[in-house]
Amino acid sequence: MTLVHDETTTSVEPPHPPAGCEPVAPARSKRWHPVVSWMVVSPWAVLACCLVCFVLGVRSIAGSSFNEYGLLAGASPLYPASIVLAAVAFGIALRQGNTTATVGAIVAMIVCQRLPRAISTDAPIYSWTYKHLGVVDHIQQSGSLAHGVDVYNGWPALFAVTAWVADLTGLSPIDIAHWFTPVYHLFLAGIVYAGARAWRLTRDEGLAATFLVVTLNWVEQDYFAPQAIGMLLAVAMLVPIGLSRDRAVGTAPIMILFGALAITHQLTPYWVLGAACLLVLGRMLKPWWIALVMGAILGGVLLYNGDVLSGYTLFSGDVANNAATRGGGHHGMAGQVFSSAVMRVVTIATWASTVAVLILRWRRGQPVRALAVIALSPILILGGQSYGGEAVFRVFLYSLPGCAFVLAPGLLAGVRAGRIRFAGTFAALGVATALAAQAGSANWYTNLIGRDQVSSAGEVLAGSVFPAYVTPLVPGWPERPTGDYVRFAEFTHAFDNALMFQPGLAGRAFDSESDYREFMAVITGRNRPTFVVLSEPMRGFGAFFGLFPAEAIDNLNRRMTSDPRWEVVDEKPGTWVFLYRNDTR
Structure with missing residues (x-):
């Protein structure tokens, strides 16, 4: 690890803003084609078109069929058009210096990309969202934590606050989770802008940085989860950290925010602590001892959760393995392969552009070290953790605000430059928006959850058959x-592991007696009752990621229905719950 000293802390500030390029005035009007000229002076007209396309296009989402290329391909073309138009409106408004329209375009992008999560579904998406709702419900019912049962009870900030808000307001936690994503992004946008200003970007550069974070964030960590709140707190910390590079003015807010972060999420505070240490050692954050306080806070939380973490690998120096994604060995549908490639393109292009701008600024003698730390330090995560095959996704997520701070001045200068550079910047903005939207919505159909499924899952857990396993074929069931x-997890933490995790079952179509015998060998070997859950969303999930053929659901359903050892205990549209009582104990 190489630590560097930022000379800006001991020398007179240069005449240009430390964040990047010099302030750029709105472009002077030029002679354009009449249609283009009308659009240049009318960002509100483009936003109006965006809104019309969204209202008409979003209506097609709820009833759309599974599409292996994701939501943009499965919905009406008007829906992706609304996303592109939001980017067009932003570019025009930023070129003009129209602050109100620029903010309107940022909000429009949030509405177009994130609001469908709330208005086009009847329940929160992602099966793992419900693990968090279960903790909230346990707190509401018992008034306490089930510490030691799972990792979530060891980092309870989100769950405890949600339980308190739900009790105080009468709101249902599932409704809070359902509307979480669009509201979260509005808060994130505001905090990113504040962070940009604290890092000495101009007003318009700050708006450009905010738009980049809103638009390029394809990592699906914006649902009701500790990671989302952890990211919000981490970005919020960038505000006092940015203000404390020359003198200690944000010490108390940094410690308060870090304390909240330390009891919210397992991974995020380690990145923040690492970045703070680099800044302190490079004399780019004051006071120097704040890193020691942050380390002590994190150490205390780690000791408190020592029993929970004993079964996990806390540190691994295997960078190649840590950078590998979960399920990377499976070959999914063509749409999944395409979308994965798009994700890599967006990620690599963002990082490469950031590094290129940092090098250019360094060669010009402009300060880059502090910005380089917040933009590139997340890569250090790969030297310590695989985080269940998700570490590389978190690296991009954590690096995005810093990258946006680096890239924003160039984006502003580009949209306010002459015709050729403006056209190139505008095209790059449109392509980046389209690619990020594809990456962020590719898994839409594989993660849908219905209210009927939520009801069935709750009935199984509340039933009299206990202890028991509750086994979905693949994720696609409210966990x-x-x-x-809690009582099931106290019996065994793996009570609801999907069959995809069982050796020898992945990839089987269950269209032969040998496949079914392998399946039953797993079930009978448990010596406990087992619920097996099949659902329509699992069909798409398994096929999309290459875990099971699409026909596996029908084949297994047919064999279990005809096997007298299985009892159908619940059947709702698109969901079947079977019970094998296994009374041989």
């Missing part, structure tokens, strides 16, 4: 949606 999950 642990109520506080009743």
Whole structure:
């Protein structure tokens, strides 16, 4: 690890803003084609078109069929058009210096990309969202934590606050989770802008940085989860950190925010602590001892959760393995392969552009070291953790605000430059928006959850058959949606592991007696009752990621229905719950 000293802390500030390029005035009007000229002076007209396309296009989402290329391909073309138009409106408004329209375009992008999560579904998406709702429900019912049962009870900030808000307001936690994503992004946008200003970007550069974070964030960590709140707190910390590079003015806010972060999420505070240490050692953050306080806070939380973490690998120096993604060995549908490639393109292009700008600024003698730390330090995560095959996704997520701070001045200068550079910047903005939207919505159909499924899952956990396993074929079932999950998890933490994790079952179509015998060998070997759950969303999930053929659901359903050892205990549209009582104990 190489630590560097930022000379800006001991020398007179240069005449240009430390964040990047010099302030750029709005472009002077030029002679354009009449249609283009009309659009240049009318960002509100473009936003109006965006809104019309969104209202008409979003209506097609709820009833759309599974598409292996994701939501943009499965919905009406008007829906992706609304996303592109939001980017067009932003570019025009930023070129003009129209602050109100620029903010309107940022909000429009949030609405177009994130609001469908709330208005086009009847329940929160992602099966793992419900693990978090189960903790909230347990707190509401018992008034306490089930510490030691799972990692979530060891980092309870989000769950405890949600339980308190739900009790105080009468709101249902599942409704809070359902509307979480669009509201979260509005808060994130505001905090990113504040952070940009604290890092000495101009007003318009700050708006450009905010738009980049809103638009390029394809990592699906914006649902009701500790990671989302952890990211919000981490970005919020960039505000006092940015203000404390020359003199200690944000010490108390940094410690308060870090304390909240330390009890919210397992991984995020380690990145923040690492970045703070680099800044302190490079004399780019004051006071120097604040890193020691942050380390002590994190150490205390680690000791408190020592029993929970004993079964996990806390540190691994295997960078190649840590950078590998979960399920990377499976070959999914062509749409999944395409979308994965798009994700890599967006990620690599963002990082490469950031590094190129940092090098250019360094060669011009402009300060780059502090910005380089917040933009590039997340890569250090790969030297310590695989985080269940998700570490590389978190690296991009954590690096995005810093990268946006670096890239924003160039984006502003580009949209306010002459015709050729403006056209190139505008095209790059449109392509980046389209690619990021594709990456962020590619898994839409594989992660849908319905209210009927939530109801069934709650009934199974509240039932009299216990102890028991609750086994979905693949993720696509509300996992642990109520506080009743605690008694099952106390029986075994793996009570609801999907069959995809069982050796020898992945990839089987269950169209032969040998496949079914392998399946039953797993079930009978448990010596406990087992619920097996099949659903329509699992069909798309398994096929999309290459875990099971699409026909595996029908084949297994047919064999279990005809096998007298299985009892159908719940059947709702698109969902089947079977019970094998296994009374041979």
